[in-house]
Amino acid sequence: MKKHYIQFLFLILSVLVVSNAGASEVMVRLFGLRDCSIESLMADGYDIASVDHNRNYVDIVIDESYLSTLESKAATIRVLPESWVRLLPENTDDAGFYLDPEETWAFWTDLAATYPGLVQSPVTQGQSFQGRDIYSICITSSSGPSDKPAIFFNSLIHAREPATNSVLADFGLWLATEYDNDTMAAYILDNSKIYIIPIVNPDGYVDNMTGDNMQRKNMNYTTPVSSSGIDLNRNFGYQWEYDDLGSSPEPYDETYRGSAAFSEPETQVIQSFTNTINPIGSMHYHSYAEGGMVIYSWNYVNQPTPHQSTFQSWASAMTAQNGYQYGRCGELMYPSNGDACDWSYENSEHQTCLSFGVEVDDDGFWGSQNDTLAIAEFCAECRFMNKLLCMNLLGSVGIEVTTEAEGTGILSVTGISPNPVMNSLNFSASVPSGALFVTIFDLSGRQIDQFDVENLESGDCQLNWEIPAGAPNGVYMLIIESSNQTVGSRFTVLR
Ligand SMILES: [Zn+2]
Numbered sequence: 001m002k003k004h005y006i007q008f009l010f011l012i013l014s015v016l017v018v019s020n021a022g023a024s025e026v027m028v029r030l031f032g033l034r035d036c037s038i039e040s041l042m043a044d045g046y047d048i049a050s051v052d053h054n055r056n057y058v059d060i061v062i063d064e065s066y067l068s069t070l071e072s073k074a075a076t077i078r079v080l081p082e083s084w085v086r087l088l089p090e091n092t093d094d095a096g097f098y099l100d101p102e103e104t105w106a107f108w109t110d111l112a113a114t115y116p117g118l119v120q121s122p123v124t125q126g127q128s129f130q131g132r133d134i135y136s137i138c139i140t141s142s143s144g145p146s147d148k149p150a151i152f153f154n155s156l157i158h159a160r161e162p163a164t165n166s167v168l169a170d171f172g173l174w175l176a177t178e179y180d181n182d183t184m185a186a187y188i189l190d191n192s193k194i195y196i197i198p199i200v201n202p203d204g205y206v207d208n209m210t211g212d213n214m215q216r217k218n219m220n221y222t223t224p225v226s227s228s229g230i231d232l233n234r235n236f237g238y239q240w241e242y243d244d245l246g247s248s249p250e251p252y253d254e255t256y257r258g259s260a261a262f263s264e265p266e267t268q269v270i271q272s273f274t275n276t277i278n279p280i281g282s283m284h285y286h287s288y289a290e291g292g293m294v295i296y297s298w299n300y301v302n303q304p305t306p307h308q309s310t311f312q313s314w315a316s317a318m319t320a321q322n323g324y325q326y327g328r329c330g331e332l333m334y335p336s337n338g339d340a341c342d343w344s345y346e347n348s349e350h351q352t353c354l355s356f357g358v359e360v361d362d363d364g365f366w367g368s369q370n371d372t373l374a375i376a377e378f379c380a381e382c383r384f385m386n387k388l389l390c391m392n393l394l395g396s397v398g399i400e401v402t403t404e405a406e407g408t409g410i411l412s413v414t415g416i417s418p419n420p421v422m423n424s425l426n427f428s429a430s431v432p433s434g435a436l437f438v439t440i441f442d443l444s445g446r447q448i449d450q451f452d453v454e455n456l457e458s459g460d461c462q463l464n465w466e467i468p469a470g471a472p473n474g475v476y477m478l479i480i481e482s483s484n485q486t487v488g489s490r491f492t493v494l495r
Contacts, residue, residue, distance in 0.1 A: 024064045025212055027085040027364060030074035031057045038334050039245055041073070047214075047254045049365070050289055051333040054325070059364075061085060061214060084364020086213045093209050096369030098162035099169060101206050104198050107169050108137050115176040117142060118189060125197070126269035129220040132202040134269045136195055139175050144190035151390055152274060152282040152353075154197040157232050157266075157340060159204025159215045163362040163378060164285035168196050170379035171386045183472035184494065188390045195277055201232055201266055213366060216254050218266055227251030230258040233286075234336060236343035237261035237271070239300040246329075246336030257338050267340075274344060274353070281354040281393040282344045283386065292324035292361035292381065293332050297345045299357075300337035302330025305345065307354060315356065317420065318388045322381035324361065354393065358382065388494065391420065395475035395490050409458075411485040413478065420494035425465045427489075429480055431456055437481040440465065442474060467493055 027049060033041075038051055038058055049059040059080065062070065070077060082088070087095060094100045099107060105122070112121040122135040140148060153171065155164030175194060178185040188194065199205055203219035217229030231254065234240075234247045240261035241247070248255045262268050274282070296311035298304070305311065315326035329335055344355040360378050368374040415428040429436065436453040448471060453463065465478075471493055479488045 025061055025085055025214055026064050026067070026082075027059055027061050027080040028067065028070065029057050029059050029078045029080055030070065030076075031078070032075035033058065034072065034074060036073050042246060042248070042253075042255065042334070043244070045250065045253055047216075048334075050359075052290060053332065055290075080364060081367065083369060084367045087209075087366055087369060091366075091369045092213075095162055095209065096366075097372050097375055098366070098369060099165055100209055101199065101202060104165050104169070105135075108135075108172070108196075108198065111172060111176055112137070115179075118176050118179055119172065125273045127265060128201070128203045129218055129223075129265050130203040132206070134197065134200065134202060134266065136197045136273060137172065138193055138195050139172060139189060140193040141179065141186070141189040148191060148193050149393070150193045150195055150277040150279040151393055152195045152197075152277060152279040152344075153285070153386065154200050154270070154282070154340075155285040156198065156202075156205055157200040157270075157284070158286060159201045159208050159217075160213060160365045161216075161285075161287040161360075162205075162208075162366065163287035163360040163368065163375070165198045166375055167285055167358075167360060167379050167382040167386075168198050171383055172196060174383055183474070184387055184391065187472065187474045188387070188394070191394050192390060193277070194390070195273075195279070197270070197273070200270060204229070217256065218264055220264060224259050225251050227256055229256070230264050231255045232264055232266050233284075233340055234258070234338040235262065235264050235267045236338050236340050238338070238343035238345075238347055240338035242300045242337035246334045247338055255336065261338065270340065271343075271349075275349045278350045279344075279353050280351070281389060282341075282356070283389060284340050284344070284355065284357045285360065285382075286357060287360040288362040288364060288367075289325075289332075289359035290361065290363075292319075292322060292378075293359040294319055294324050294326040294385065295329050295332060295341065295357035295359070296326075297328070297342050297355065298335075299329040299339045299342045300335060302328055302335050304328070307345075307352075310354065311356075314354075314389065314392050317392070318356075318385040321384050322361070324358075324381075324385075329357075356389065358385065388420070391473070391475065391492050391494060395492050411480065411482045411487050413480050413487050413489050416478070416489055416491050420492035421467060422493075422495040423467055425467065425478075425491060426462065427465075427478065428460055428462050429482075430460050431458055431482055432485070433458055433483045435482060436461075436463075438463070438465070439479045439481075441477040441479065448476065 047061040112119040120138040124133040204215040207215045217231045234257035247257045294315045341355045341357045409432040412430045434456045439450045440448040
């Protein structure tokens with residue numbers, strides 16, 4: 001009985017913590033949790049901003065008057081800079097150097113007007129709870145195949161994460177401006193349609209231009225129950241309500257999942273848009289995590305998907321330059337069900353879509369509001385990941401690969417490295433007889449190079465191919481023939 005009473009008190013306190021949200025909110029970092037866990041803090045209704053298991057801390061947004069409730073919970077508590085948690089007076093209404101709602105719209109309409117052959121004007125896909133347009137932009141060239149696969153990028157599903165639409169504006173700008181100069185930009189736009197929804201949660205983002213700047217959820221405060229909004233990234237239909245870890249049934253929690261899967265107009269728009277474009281891959285942008293994070297499914301439970309090795313190797317390559325951590329949500333932070341990534345990856349409504357989530361390496365939610373250099377830096381870090389995701393996705397469609405056989409006397413090719421390759425491709429082959437015939441093709445089937453290797457011992461051998469100076473970035477096929485057997489493997493040239 002006593003335990004229930006304490007839980008009741010906690011619930012009341014939790015509601016107060018959230019509902020008293022105002023200008024007195026602070027962000028604190030708890031190092032070394034004591035007698036509690038991330039999960040228990042969430043269950044108690046605390047607003048978890050970021051988690052880092054490696055460095056052993058959790059960041060929490062809390063009304064200053066409730067700071068004392070945290071005193072016993074961690075070895076050290078540090079108050080984080082004010083700019084992390086709110087827009088400073090000079091930046092309210094326009095979000096400082098982040099793109100506010102009007103600037104985001106102006107950016108994409110201007111880009112479409114400047115590059116009409118590549119960037120299509122924004123198209124409304126539906127309306128938010130308060131009736132604002134949720135718009136998409138398509139970027140592609142008029143070259144290449146007629147049925148190009150779609151790749152989907154989106155940001156600001158959580159309205160207090162303004163680093164994310166900056167990252168996608170930067171990527172769109174790079175694709176459009178570099179199409180004529182950069183072989184990779186040309187390759188991506190000649191072979192795919194890049195779709196971007198820069199503001200998934202426009203009501204929350206508009207609300208954040210004033211007030212406490214801490215709106216994460218949508219602005220549905222009334223339907224069907226009184227709440228402080230619905231966490232759109234817990235409202236998707238794959239394993240929705242699987243459990244209460246990182247996804248709350250409590251209407252005033254920051255991770256409130258809503259009354260039913262796809263109950264919200266914003267998630268319905270993303271559902272129908274995704275099913276229409278049927279993407280081969282997607283990238284879902286969030287902020288923040290210090291040092292950055294790349295996340296892949298499953299998110300609802302800490303277990304690998306059938307695509308674990310692909311997710312892992314791509315994430316490893318994507319983070320090779322920026323040093324972001326990568327892994328499943330449950331490994332890096334905490335599991336959460338009903339999120340956009342799991343639903344995009346696996347459901348019967350569209351083809352399998354290799355989906356990644358990113359936590360941008362920003363300083364808190366608003367910490368770069370006066371710092372263009374910091375914004376430029378995290379945009380560049382994410383641009384490389386966006387490029388590589390596109391290249392990897394395009395390397396996995398539209399080409400036949402011979403299955404590698406196993407056993408003695410059977411030809412196989414293994415150990416392609418590095419992949420992607422810049423200058424020199426190394427690979428190993430298991431060879432049944434003393435001669436090999438090697439051919440390199442590009443994705444359109446043009447032969448790039450061809451050579452023989454004679455007088456080999458049968459067994460494993462190491463081979464090497466120097467990338468010709470003029471070979472453009474893209475996906476290539478390595479074909480090896482020996483003793484009337486043929487095998488092949490893809491690799492990507494990226495420089
Ligand atoms: Zn988020």
